Amino acid sequence: MAHLNAELLAGHALGQTDELDAEQLKHVASCPQCRAEVDQLHRIVELGQEGPGPDTPPIPEQAMWRNIAAELSIGQAASPTPGPAPEAGVRPEPSQQTAPPQGRGGLRRGFLALAAAIGLIAGVGGTVLVDNLREPEAQVVASATLNPLPGQAGQGTAQLVREGESTQLRVSVTGQAPPPGEEYREVWLINTDGERMYSLGVLPVGGAGAYVVPAGLDDSLDGFTIVDVSLEPYDGNAAHSLNSQVRGTLPV
Amino acid sequence: MSLQLHPRVALVTAGKVSPVVTGAPLEPNPLPARRVDWRDASDAELAAGFADGDERCLEESYRRWVRLVYTIAFRSLDSASDAEEVTQQVFIGAWRGRGNYRPSSGSLPGWLLGICRHRIADHQRARSRDARLVQTVTSDLDVRLDTEPIATIADRVVLEAEISRLPDPRGTILRLAFCEGQSYPQIAERLDLPLGTVKSHARRALLHLRTRLKEMTSWPT
Numbered sequence: 001m002a003h004l005n006a007e008l009l010a011g012h013a014l015g016q017t018d019e020l021d022a023e024q025l026k027h028v029a030s031c032p033q034c035r036a037e038v039d040q041l042h043r044i045v046e047l048g049q050e051g052p053g054p055d056t057p058p059i060p061e062q063a064m065w066r067n068i069a070a071e072l073s074i075g076q077a078a079s080p081t082p083g084p085a086p087e088a089g090v091r092p093e094p095s096q097q098t099a100p101p102q103g104r105g106g107l108r109r110g111f112l113a114l115a116a117a118i119g120l121i122a123g124v125g126g127t128v129l130v131d132n133l134r135e136p137e138a139q140v141v142a143s144a145t146l147n148p149l150p151g152q153a154g155q156g157t158a159q160l161v162r163e164g165e166s167t168q169l170r171v172s173v174t175g176q177a178p179p180p181g182e183e184y185r186e187v188w189l190i191n192t193d194g195e196r197m198y199s200l201g202v203l204p205v206g207g208a209g210a211y212v213v214p215a216g217l218d219d220s221l222d223g224f225t226i227v228d229v230s231l232e233p234y235d236g237n238a239a240h241s242l243n244s245q246v247r248g249t250l251p252v
Numbered sequence: 253m254s255l256q257l258h259p260r261v262a263l264v265t266a267g268k269v270s271p272v273v274t275g276a277p278l279e280p281n282p283l284p285a286r287r288v289d290w291r292d293a294s295d296a297e298l299a300a301g302f303a304d305g306d307e308r309c310l311e312e313s314y315r316r317w318v319r320l321v322y323t324i325a326f327r328s329l330d331s332a333s334d335a336e337e338v339t340q341q342v343f344i345g346a347w348r349g350r351g352n353y354r355p356s357s358g359s360l361p362g363w364l365l366g367i368c369r370h371r372i373a374d375h376q377r378a379r380s381r382d383a384r385l386v387q388t389v390t391s392d393l394d395v396r397l398d399t400e401p402i403a404t405i406a407d408r409v410v411l412e413a414e415i416s417r418l419p420d421p422r423g424t425i426l427r428l429a430f431c432e433g434q435s436y437p438q439i440a441e442r443l444d445l446p447l448g449t450v451k452s453h454a455r456r457a458l459l460h461l462r463t464r465l466k467e468m469t470s471w472p473t
Contacts, residue, residue, distance in 0.1 A: 007456070014458060074307045238381050
């Protein structure tokens with residue numbers, strides 16, 4: 001017999017089997033195509049029957065949008081107003097209507113500060129005079145020279161900088177960047193036990209980057225004192241390539 | 253000294269620069285383009301404008317789908333800060349990569365959710381790698397590998413949103429049937445509708461959900 005129409009299959013998936021006659025029921029049981037459709041629809045029924053999932057925390061819609069707009073240099077970091085229909089299980093951001101109105105000057109300054117922080121002001125590359133923005137109490141705790149490994153070219157420096165609660169590692173490597181599209185460089189903190197390491201992130205093509213050091217490490221970084229810059233192929237493998245360009249140890 | 257910041261670091265830095273713009277009204281921009289208000293645009297019109305590079309389409313897309321993206325990220329990663337980072341990466345990445353988006357190949361939210369799934373997977377990989385490296389010493393098992401597939405979480409979040417958007421009586425019928433497990437005769441009596449009508453609404457609602465789910469989550473990867 002012919003396949004069942006979509007509505008009959010939907011009825012089947014919803015347990016409305018009394019809407020189907022014996023022949024139709026028999027067909028669904030034996031036809032792989034109709035069976036697959038019923039299964040697909042039934043999965044939706046099952047997901048629906050689980051009911052709403054856990055609530056999310058309030059979503060900082062406007063703050064995220066400001067970051068996005070600033071990063072992309074679009075608009076004037078204006079905030080899109082929240083939509084009219086909140087979705088299931090999702091609480092919108094608490095209204096910011098109560099914030100005191102700000103003058104245009106304040107708004108402009110605020111935007112400039114944000115833009116500068118995101119590297120917008122100096123242009124597309126995101127280069128920014130970080131020192132101008134830094135709080136005066138930023139302190140260089142330790143610095144190390146990064147020397148090339150056998151067979152590699154290049155030289156670099158790493159500075160551990162403490163600023164209030166946060167610790168950053170600033171890395172700068174001179175010498176030829178790997179050919180774009182083939183390899184990129186990644187910054188690692190390796191433990192002196194030789195067994196553990198953290199990936200801090202990708203080193204930008206320009207050769208300089210600043211990285212937040214993993215929280216919870218003590219003043220001597222719990223032994224994660226070896227700064228390593230590796231050459232990573234675009235192979236989808238997140239592990240260290242075992243091919244390092246430069247390396248050095250922070251004296252902490 | 254001049255430093256070039258990696259985008260990921262840049263976002264972290266941005267988070268620290270707190271009170272910036274607090275909802276102060278901006279002077280209205282002169283609107284050079286054809287369409288004055290994208291809010292009234294259909295998803296398809298918005299997708300075309302997005303692909304054309306109209307910035308206001310990004311803003312409207314954000315308004316329409318940020319909650320979806322954020323909720324999927326939050327439920328997958330169970331961390332508000334990671335969900336925020338992923339959400340920002342999704343819209344930034346989508347805008348920068350809009351040249352790769354073809355409205356004819358699929359819906360704009362479907363494309364956004366495809367990017368979202370990739371960014372979440374990146375986060376999960378980074379986490380399990382960190383966990384593995386750190387746990388080489390303690391040799392604990394990596395429990396994160398048991399997390400629910402992102403695709404299932406995405407399906408559920410999309411369904412929730414779509415069910416909440418169903419017009420009545422269809423929405424009410426489906427919620428009573430799904431969430432409260434009521435039988436069709438019970439629902440018919442409660443809503444004072446003929447039994448056949450109730451069942452038919454449920455069937456059509458289910459088919460509608462299937463269509464929406466397909467549009468929103470089946471972007472070819």
